[in-house]
Amino acid sequence: MAAIITIGREFGSGGREFARLLSERLGIPAHDRSVIAEIAQRTSFAEEYVRGIVERTPQRPVLPFLPGGQGVFFDGHAEMPAESVYRAQREAVLFLADHSPCIIVGRCADYILRERATLRVFLYADLESRVRRCLERQPEGENHSEREMRQLVQRMDRERARYYDFYTGTTWGDRANYDLCLNTSSLSLASAVDIVEAALKGRGA
Amino acid sequence: MAAIITIGREFGSGGREFARLLSERLGIPAHDRSVIAEIAQRTSFAEEYVRGIVERTPQRPVLPFLPGGQGVFFDGHAEMPAESVYRAQREAVLFLADHSPCIIVGRCADYILRERATLRVFLYADLESRVRRCLERQPEGENHSEREMRQLVQRMDRERARYYDFYTGTTWGDRANYDLCLNTSSLSLASAVDIVEAALKGRGA
Numbered sequence: 001m002a003a004i005i006t007i008g009r010e011f012g013s014g015g016r017e018f019a020r021l022l023s024e025r026l027g028i029p030a031h032d033r034s035v036i037a038e039i040a041q042r043t044s045f046a047e048e049y050v051r052g053i054v055e056r057t058p059q060r061p062v063l064p065f066l067p068g069g070q071g072v073f074f075d076g077h078a079e080m081p082a083e084s085v086y087r088a089q090r091e092a093v094l095f096l097a098d099h100s101p102c103i104i105v106g107r108c109a110d111y112i113l114r115e116r117a118t119l120r121v122f123l124y125a126d127l128e129s130r131v132r133r134c135l136e137r138q139p140e141g142e143n144h145s146e147r148e149m150r151q152l153v154q155r156m157d158r159e160r161a162r163y164y165d166f167y168t169g170t171t172w173g174d175r176a177n178y179d180l181c182l183n184t185s186s187l188s189l190a191s192a193v194d195i196v197e198a199a200l201k202g203r204g205a
Numbered sequence: 206m207a208a209i210i211t212i213g214r215e216f217g218s219g220g221r222e223f224a225r226l227l228s229e230r231l232g233i234p235a236h237d238r239s240v241i242a243e244i245a246q247r248t249s250f251a252e253e254y255v256r257g258i259v260e261r262t263p264q265r266p267v268l269p270f271l272p273g274g275q276g277v278f279f280d281g282h283a284e285m286p287a288e289s290v291y292r293a294q295r296e297a298v299l300f301l302a303d304h305s306p307c308i309i310v311g312r313c314a315d316y317i318l319r320e321r322a323t324l325r326v327f328l329y330a331d332l333e334s335r336v337r338r339c340l341e342r343q344p345e346g347e348n349h350s351e352r353e354m355r356q357l358v359q360r361m362d363r364e365r366a367r368y369y370d371f372y373t374g375t376t377w378g379d380r381a382n383y384d385l386c387l388n389t390s391s392l393s394l395a396s397a398v399d400i401v402e403a404a405l406k407g408r409g410a
Contacts, residue, residue: 175329175378176329176388178386179388179392181383181385181386182385183385187407188407191406191408192407194406195407198402199400201396203392
């Protein structure tokens with residue numbers, strides 16, 4: 001099935017694993033970090049830096065008329081061109097969507113590709129099941145407590161929302177921006193894959 | 206497939222037609238007005254009256270300690286026991302869910318059946334496509350203008366939200382209350398039926 005599928009997701013709702021399962025089922029690539037690598041190549045920023053900045057937001061709008069040109073940025077990265085990163089990322093998303101059927105996770109792809117026939121999926125889950133999932137999947141060496149993980153999950157959601165809202169002018173997670181929203185507290189990821197496949201079939205994709 | 210499916214929906218998003226299509230596909234009944242008939246039998250209210258009150262809300266909370274007992278009700282129906290209607294309706298939903306696999310449209314059924322293994326679906330669509338759908342389906346004799354229909358659609362949504370929020374203490378349309386939310390501006394109703402069938406399969410229903 002030839003299609004572009006964009007995936008928005010609450011932190012810890014299983015987006016990455018879902019993208020992998022969907023990629024296997026449909027036989028099309030899922031772009032996540034590879035998008036960032038693509039951006040890095042095109043902008044000559046170090047990939048590590050781009051990875052850090054992607055899905056974070058300037059603390060306030062970048063005003064093009066500010067003295068100094070590039071504006072004010074978040075998180076100690078003063079003088080770093082966050083808007084340029086967004087623009088390069090946008091180019092990469094458009095390039096990937098032009099290139100072949102694929103799955104794109106995050107990166108405001110649903111908004112960037114809004115003029116095209118994509119299937120826009122949003123994954124969500126209740127906070128407790130997201131915290132549980134993240135605790136179960138902690139990389140070796142990390143040892144967050146449940147309380148710390150809950151704070152991390154909530155902070156990541158706030159950052160995603162800030163980033164998305166800032167660049168799209170709409171609201172992250174607002175159902176109006178998606179074709180289907182799936183609750184992974186109650187639906188298994190395998191079931192979510194079945195559902196997306198059914199939705200694609202219905203579109204004749 | 207044995208299952209209880211509850212359907213919440215924005216006005217004009219195709220909920221009634223969707224319930225009919227799903228009922229045909231799954232071979233289980235869809236309860237809409239029949240729920241109301243059931244309530245009417247159990248409460249001895251005239252069906253017509255119950256139909257009028259269902260999915261509307263008291264203008265303000267019914268305070269059990271108000272002089273006069275039954276409280277204050279909306280829409281000129283002072284002294285009519287709206288809370289009793291809700292209670293009877295709740296009983297009817299529980300009765301129907303106990304009785305056989307079925308589809309229940311509206312009536313806070315997702316909330317009333319929250320302790321059971323239901324599949325909770327919410328249908329939504331952008332305002333313009335809902336207005337268009339309603340205009341196309343106007344019963345003979347009715348002749349609303351586009352502007353009137355837009356106002357009607359918005360008013361019906363407000364009433365549904367007021368009713369749902371009042372009786373459930375949560376927020377109508379909040380994705381957390383549903384397993385999947387489907388945008389019928391972009392997904393056909395036939396496709397929505399496929400999607401729900403895929404979701405049921407994934408639950409082993």
